[in-house]
Amino acid sequence: xxxxxxxENTLLCEDVPxxxxxxxxxxxLYVYSKNQIIEQYRYFNNALGDPRHRVCYALKANAxxxxxxxxxxxxxxxxxxSAGELFLALKAGFSPAVTVFAGVGKREDEIEYALKQNIxxxxxxxxxxxxxxxxxxxxxxxxxxxxxxINPDIDAxxxxxxxxxxxxxxxxxxxxxxxxxxxxxxTLSSLELVGVxxxxxxxxxxxxxxxxxxxxxxxLVGKLRETGIHLSHIxxxxxxxxxxxxxxxxxxxxxxxxxxxxxxxxAEFLGAVLPILQTTGCAVxxxxxxxxxxxxxxxxxRVISVKENTNKKFVIVDAGMNDLIRPSxxxxxxxxxxxxxxxxxxxxxxxxxPICENTDFFARERMLSKTNAGDCLAIMTTGAYGxxxxxxxxxxxxxxxxxxxGDRVRIIRPRQLxxxxx
Ligand SMILES: Cc1ncc(COP(=O)(O)O)c(C=O)c1O
Numbered sequence: 183x184x185x186x187x188x189x190e191n192t193l194l195c196e197d198v199p200x201x202x203x204x205x206x207x208x209x210x211l212y213v214y215s216k217n218q219i220i221e222q223y224r225y226f227n228n229a230l231g232d233p234r235h236r237v238c239y240a241l242k243a244n245a246x247x248x249x250x251x252x253x254x255x256x257x258x259x260x261x262x263x264s265a266g267e268l269f270l271a272l273k274a275g276f277s278p279a280v281t282v283f284a285g286v287g288k289r290e291d292e293i294e295y296a297l298k299q300n301i302x303x304x305x306x307x308x309x310x311x312x313x314x315x316x317x318x319x320x321x322x323x324x325x326x327x328x329x330x331x332i333n334p335d336i337d338a339x340x341x342x343x344x345x346x347x348x349x350x351x352x353x354x355x356x357x358x359x360x361x362x363x364x365x366x367x368x369t370l371s372s373l374e375l376v377g378v379x380x381x382x383x384x385x386x387x388x389x390x391x392x393x394x395x396x397x398x399x400x401x402l403v404g405k406l407r408e409t410g411i412h413l414s415h416i417x418x419x420x421x422x423x424x425x426x427x428x429x430x431x432x433x434x435x436x437x438x439x440x441x442x443x444x445x446x447x448x449a450e451f452l453g454a455v456l457p458i459l460q461t462t463g464c465a466v467x468x469x470x471x472x473x474x475x476x477x478x479x480x481x482x483x484r485v486i487s488v489k490e491n492t493n494k495k496f497v498i499v500d501a502g503m504n505d506l507i508r509p510s511x512x513x514x515x516x517x518x519x520x521x522x523x524x525x526x527x528x529x530x531x532x533x534x535x536p537i538c539e540n541t542d543f544f545a546r547e548r549m550l551s552k553t554n555a556g557d558c559l560a561i562m563t564t565g566a567y568g569x570x571x572x573x574x575x576x577x578x579x580x581x582x583x584x585x586x587x588g589d590r591v592r593i594i595r596p597r598q599l600x601x602x603x604x
Pocket of ligand 1: 240242243261285381383384385419420469470471472473
């Protein structure tokens with residue numbers, strides 16, 4: 183079910199009109215649907231089937247404490263990439279026994295902290311990191327459980343900035359060296375080899391790269407067995423794409439005719455790879471971030487003014503690239519719609535923020551419902567990689583975050599105050 187949708191001419195989050203939230207809490211404002219988050223987590227969990235399998239939420243997508251608590255209470259595991267994220271995960275109630283630590287540059291103090299917390303496993307990115315983890319484990323008088331992150335050189339067919347499974351990227355151990363590095367890791371007494379990890383990119387909208395990766399990993403697990411290395415765990419990463427276009431529908435809103443607009447559902451993604459991975463007998467863990475949370479969030483912004491040049495019209499809004507950087511960073515598309523439909527007329531505009539950068543935009547040359555100063559707009563599908571990437575650039579205050587549950591509204595992060603700027 184979609185929890186952010188129009189009811190007649192009003193855009194609601196669950197039972198609450200978003201225009202009421204804009205009035206009461208101001209803009210820019212992130213709003214999330216609690217039931218959408220829970221439903222999406224359960225959907226993933228059910229799609230995984232086997233109780234040994236596990237959904238580890240990738241905290242980098244959205245690390246709001248209250249959202250983390252929701253997922254921890256549901257029994258999700260955590261995928262963290264820093265000591266800070268591990269701290270946030272533990273504080274929210276995630277169990278270290280279902281926490282994995284990824285990241286291409288882990289510092290010794292971070293490794294030590296994670297070892298002391300007794301996390302399930304480190305996803306190791308290089309031989310030099312093997313040495314570091316081994317050294318820290320020896321110093322702490324303990325053994326570190328590890329999986330090797332293998333870079334299978336498979337093109338995720340996503341934006342180059344979020345492609346991580348090609349040899350030209352900094353991620354993982356190259357596939358051609360995998361057997362050799364596993365053999366070496368097996369000789370290090372302070373390490374316990376538990377599994378294999380891969381994560382080939384984000385916002386992947388086709389099943390084929392995942393199928394190729396699953397076949398590769400399955401083959402690797404088999405070859406390792408022949409050499410006497412028996413893995414019990416496959417961490418298949420995240421990256422499952424979401425549908426950014428046509429996120430909401432209304433007869434007054436022009437739908438995008440985009441051939442890539444239909445993204446497989448999580449069940450379709452998992453249905454394509456699980457049967458392959460399960461032939462290994464290993465437990466399969468996944469690390470979704472975006473696909474768990476993106477749809478559950480929306481960024482509300484108010485139109486400051488509309489400016490018309492000779493050949494262009496700009497809708498200038500009060501959110502900027504400091505609040506949502508995805509369009510500036512990788513030309514990401516987000517649907518933009520009015521909170522209240524008052525016209526069936528639309529016009530071609532650029533939607534831009536107030537920041538002194540030409541990259542401060544949310545849409546370019548986009549057909550948008552005709553809008554005036556003072557109107558509020560929703561930038562859709564912003565639950566993931568939204569607030570978490572926000573900054574104080576240009577001395578702008580970070581926006582508030584609101585969680586909606588039915589008709590109940592809770593501030594889960596107050597708007598930053600001027601006095602908090604440093
Ligand atoms: C190692 C790892 N796991 C999981 C994720 C989550 O990816 P997504 O949000 O696309 O599901 C990322 C994202 O960069 C990642 O680097």
